[in-house]
Amino acid sequence: MSTHLTPSDRTFMKHFAIMIAGLAATAVVLAIIGGVVYSFEPSPQSEAKTIEASERITPVGAVYAGATGRAAMQAAAAAAAKAAASQVAYGGTTDGKVIFDQLCTTCHTTGAAGAPKITDKAAWAPRIAEGIATLIKHAEDGYTGPDGNHMPARGGNPALTDAQIEATVKWMVSQVK
Ligand code: HEC
Structure with a gap:
């Protein structure tokens, strides 16, 4: 048997060498990716952290x-x-004036944000014509008028009840009629 390499043997050796080199390069790349991924993993939780977490959930899980x-x-x-x-x-009051004086006044006395002033009968007349039910609904749900001025739902205080809103709107209307 001769040790002489035929041309096809050489071609094979060349391709084989390229393939080995390719696999080695792939292994290096994978090792680098692995290292990067691991560096983003949270480190094993310390005992102190576990205790802190259990203290935090105690009021709920007690x-x-x-x-x-x-x-x-x-x-x-x-x-x-x-x-x-x-x-x-x-305090749950249904005294419209009390509620108005504490909240609604910020816009409806000064006209801030384009709110119709409590003293402006002309501005209120067409609104009152819509009916008290519509005004109450707009005060409860919030309302953006044709000029883009926005009345926030419940004047911005979600704790106000429907009854409180109704009482306040009725009081306001009584002032501008
Ligand atoms: C941040 C400002 C602001 C506050 C606070 C506010 N309003 Fe208004 N309100 C407006 C504006 C602006 C309009 C006018 C919207 C428009 O262009 O029709 C309006 C309109 C209204 C209208 C008329 C709605 C209609 O259909 O024409 C009622 C009723 C009303 N507010 C009730 C209240 C009540 C009750 C409160 C307090 C609980 C309150 N508002 C607090 C800004 C405010």
């Missing part, structure tokens, strides 16, 4: 048990009720 548990639950309920009460706008 279990109330026994006599102390009952007291804690009642305290939590009382706190929740107090928080809910503070969501009642202006």
Whole structure:
């Protein structure tokens, strides 16, 4: 047997060498990508972080048990009720003037944002002609007039109830009639 390489052997060796070089290059590229991806992975969570997280969710996940548990639950309920009460706008009053003086006045006394002034009978006449129900609905849902002036829903205070809005609109209308 001769060790002499035929031309087809040479061609094979050349192609084989190119293929090996290509695979080596691919391996290097993959190693680099792997390194980059790993660098973006969050490091294993430390114990301190785990404790901090469990402390953060405690009020939600707490279990109330026994006599102390009952007291804690009642305290939590009382706190929740107090928080809910503070969501009642202006003490829940249905005195339209009181509500107007605390909120609506910011625009409807000065005419800010293009609001019809509470003293401007001419500006209110065509609005009143639309009917009180429409005015109340516009005050509740918000309304953008033909001139692009915007009345925010509930004057911007979502805690105002429908009854409070109705009382305030009626009071306003009584002032400009
Ligand atoms: C940030 C300013 C602003 C506040 C606060 C505000 N308004 Fe208005 N309001 C407007 C503007 C502007 C218009 C006029 C919109 C238009 O071009 O028709 C308007 C229009 C109205 C109208 C007439 C709607 C219609 O159909 O013509 C009523 C009623 C009204 N407001 C009630 C209230 C009440 C009640 C409050 C308080 C709870 C209030 N507004 C607070 C800006 C305000």
